[in-house]
Amino acid sequence: MSLNSDLTIALDVMGGDNGPFITISAAIMAIKKQPELHLILCGDESIITNILARLKIPKDKLADHKQLTIYPTSQVVLMSDKPIVALRNKKDSSMRKALDLVHEGQAQACVSAGNTGALLSLAHFVLKNIQGVERPALISSLPTHDNNKHVFMLDLGANVFCDSHVLYQFGVMGSVMAEQVDGIEKPRIALLNMGEEDIKGSDHIKLAAVELSEDKDINYIGFIEGCDIFSNKADVIVCDGFVGNVALKTCEGVARLVYQKSKTAFSASLLAKLFGSLIKPSFKKLFKTMNPDQYNGASLIGLRGIVVKSHGNANATAFLAAIEEAIKEVERQVPEKIKASIEYGFSNRSSTL
């Protein structure tokens, strides 16, 4: 196995609803775009070699291929597997091995489109939290009214409940993501709440607001409501995993509803039908970007390694976007920067105690 590249990413090629052809196609797209990228394809060897052959990379040439390595695994984490099953009984799964490679330093990041719950549990078990980080979080970027800007939101479902200090840390980690991945100076951090006024919300949200506003390194701008997630008022929106998961999935539900209702509107009359068929392509594109999870995946941050979760239903372009997200996080050394920020905040707070 040639693991001498500076930029090595382990792919769980078996994960996802659409099978390894999609993930391997994305891998080929990625190495073509980035000549210094090395990908380790974790999964069933015969399936992978067959697909590679179909994609014009025959088996006998693979040994010479500097950008691709197969890491044969014998198990697959199914979409229906409970996390505990994946953890205990699937130690040779493509997902587990991809994470092991990151833990062992043989890869710098892992990308999977597999079972989210299993990936969160395995990643947490294999990679462990960065020192000082209480809980890892699932973060993704969503579109805003400004076409050139998006907004990071976390946690999107890694944790059911988060106390005030965990929310504060999400603010710190989100700030690092926006700064490093998007190059935003002093990213605007907001807490998602049921109103903008100070008196609104639960005690732990009010306490998180105090903690965030007292950290001089965080540009905390206050509470934000659901209707303003996409308003470009904030660069990072912080909430617990339950609320974030419901909000993100509600977006998906609304996008689907609008799409279905607009199809009906378009077919209401012959004229509308004609117009609709002409506008349909740009509309499809629009609704695709409205589903950010499907578009560019979500990252699990706060761990000692980079893990990007692509949507289970991702096509090759979406899986490619997830690989590119992982590359960005490797290049910007996101875990190291999060470690430094959490440590700095910790020593800062300690000195004022």
Next chain:
Amino acid sequence: MSLNSDLTIALDVMGGDNGPFITISAAIMAIKKQPELHLILCGDESIITNILARLKIPKDKLADHKQLTIYPTSQVVLMSDKPIVALRNKKDSSMRKALDLVHEGQAQACVSAGNTGALLSLAHFVLKNIQGVERPALISSLPTHDNNKHVFMLDLGANVFCDSHVLYQFGVMGSVMAEQVDGIEKPRIALLNMGEEDIKGSDHIKLAAVELSEDKDINYIGFIEGCDIFSNKADVIVCDGFVGNVALKTCEGVARLVYQKSKTAFSASLLAKLFGSLIKPSFKKLFKTMNPDQYNGASLIGLRGIVVKSHGNANATAFLAAIEEAIKEVERQVPEKIKASIEYGFSNRSSTL
């Protein structure tokens, strides 16, 4: 004051962003549609008489008008007023008096487009909970993929946190609403969660699931995710007020985002621009129904009286829809039915203890 009608509703005409002209216009529309309806207009007397005159109901004819009564009040709860200010210092406000009239039995329901937080606090203080109901809830109906069906969702923001028994009671109250207001037999009740599997979510959600499934009068169908709110899988979706508020406002945010992005898509080329301008009206209508809160208001249920909250930004049609919602709840005796269901459940559970 003639309060001899069988169907009397008190309106807080001063509440809302758009002023009393909107609310009074809606009142006139309502009495024209329903000859047996009597409305009590609570608010500034001179403003109301002036507006009525502009709407062709002159002051000297008002005494003969069997469908309209003015109830003069000297104060207005502002949108910026904290609930405690409304409660302590605005005892002669239009909002407070409209609720007092319900409490005194002079009206059977109250409709307001005013400050939500103040309305929730005042309504709770003036009307009190139905015996056995732990917390009132804000409920509204949202559109689904099926044009002929909508889904009720509660709580939308009356309570920040709800324990398992409160969530269970929301299920019972939501079931009564769907049965009485929509005439659905055995409405399908679901709990909003971050996954459909039994192991997902917080302890209080899992406990609420147990309590709902053990109640033989409730058709509990399990957990539902944010993406399925609009799928017509459930007739009633139960969640705590924080999550419900974020989900509802996120819908509003997504609808606004899609509208803005689709406008851009429509103006991308001259052809698209032309098509867009022709399709715009049906699209505007679509996005209006996508914002259910603005469309037909939300009801505060679990109190000893009917309170319907119209959106602050409601126009006359939306405020009319809120009045009509109140009429429906009066006719179907929703509070009495909730009382019976909560008592029945209570005695049922007590007998098995």
